[in-house]
Amino acid sequence: MARTALVIGALAAIVYPIPLQLQGTTYYQTVGFLVLLNAMLGIGWNVIGGWAGQFDFGPQVFFGIGAYTAALLYVKLGVDAWLGLVGGVAVAAVVCAVLTYPLTRLRGHYFAISTVAIWMIVQPIGSTWEYIGAAQGLFIPVKTHSTIVGAALALQFSGPTKALGYYYSALALFAVTLALMAWVERSKLGFYFRAIRDDQEAAEGIGIDSRLYKVIARSITAAVFAGGGVLYAFWALSVFPEQVFELNWSTLPIMATVVGGIGRLWGPVLGAAILIPISQIMSTMLGTGPLAGRGIDLIVYGLIIVVIAAFRPTGLLSLPWARWVRLERPAAA
């Protein structure tokens, strides 16, 4: 049952952009790209926020660190995007571990506030440090590739297949993230994270080093955000401090996780698949015409999130889907 759903979902994700591409549109591929990117970030945030139960409002710091690392490697040393991705992920995970260890002395609201504080410290550094381009940021020069394979290997798509290429790149990174986190969830790490979330003292009493495992959880989150940041940098062909350290890189994935189902592997996937298209529909429907420019689209978007959060705080995945799906079938057997 779950396996069939997975296969159908995977096929749908692979086939989805093909008819659109044949029609010559690119808009929906970009929407798909944003859904996958935010779903991937949500899966990453779920590790620290959903499993380990520590509210982290500053993962966009590592989104930026990943983007900057890969862009710098590319611009200054000519290192390819995919190698840059490995570098960005590694740098973000290490920086996160060093920054987070002292924070793990704090709990609850205080931990959450400290993650915001680090973000506030990082922003001015990003916009004043000359070596990384300061406020001007970094531009990633395009090298045109004659073959699609060459473009894929360099993570640089251009022309009419640009949106399609980044859609499939995002799909690949999303799939890798999902598979890795599915493994983490079932491993010792997954058990320890949830034990710390449910009762930190009791977890320590059965031999779990709560500070160490909180650091591991947040570094995993940071690694996923860094991967997303690298993808975004090569999609946008630039890295600006206000752009990569933007608050939306944490609020959207967090909202997707909460709406879909916090602490559930597929929660952020469902949440992103609902929220991102709604925000796009809202801005195309209400963002133009007589009501344009008054933020009506954002108000309606916000209301939808409030309604879901108020009526199902444990997320849409926590609804009794299994019972409903079975109800549709004839009760013959």
Add this chain to the structure above:
Amino acid sequence: MATLLRLESSTKSFGGLLANRDVSLAIEAGEIVGLIGPNGAGKTTLFNCITGYMHPDAGRIVFDGHDITHTRPERICHAGVARTWQVVRAFGRMTALENVVCGALQRTNRIAEARARARELLEFTELHGRGDMPAATLTLADKKRLEIARALATRPKLLLLDEAMSGLTPIETAAAVTLVRRIHDEMAVTICVVEHVMEVVMPLSHRVVVLDYGVKIADGAPDAVVRDEQVIRAYLGERRAHR
């Protein structure tokens, strides 16, 4: 018999309140020791000091030859001490089985092996059949058993039970006493129980230690301790002791 745990003049104060004053005691391997005393006598503080949640202001705690006076809780667990809690601390959103798996993972990295061990322990604590239930939905008696199963999964040499039987019905209490005896006999675990219910501690314990206002006032065989004048005074008050 070898001494498993030794406290040397352990002292702990909270501001002006001396919760433990110069408490010295030893637990021998293979014993069941009862730790009793009126409310506020410092029993839980003593447990917290032994398990590393608090550190004594003065004195020394030695477990199995290692000084654990200033060691963190998870290290003390690795050394072989496990505990349960006066107010239950089950991992509420995980299933009963997963709770015990977390404990078993201290001694193995393989999930399948930890699961198998956890199933054995759920069987041992008579919680099989509740393995897939979220721990938060269990009854108090079952939560207390679950805590014991989770603690046993870490393969302790010394098990500290903090009021494992308080708040239970007489039938549940009797079952819990049987469980503690079985842990001692079948798993060869040394046990220290904090308990209010005298009818439970006295027949269960080989030796009883009494705390009052943070000071150890008696240490000996149960039948000697119940006749001790200081103990009677602590529990029943001045007038009765003089009668």
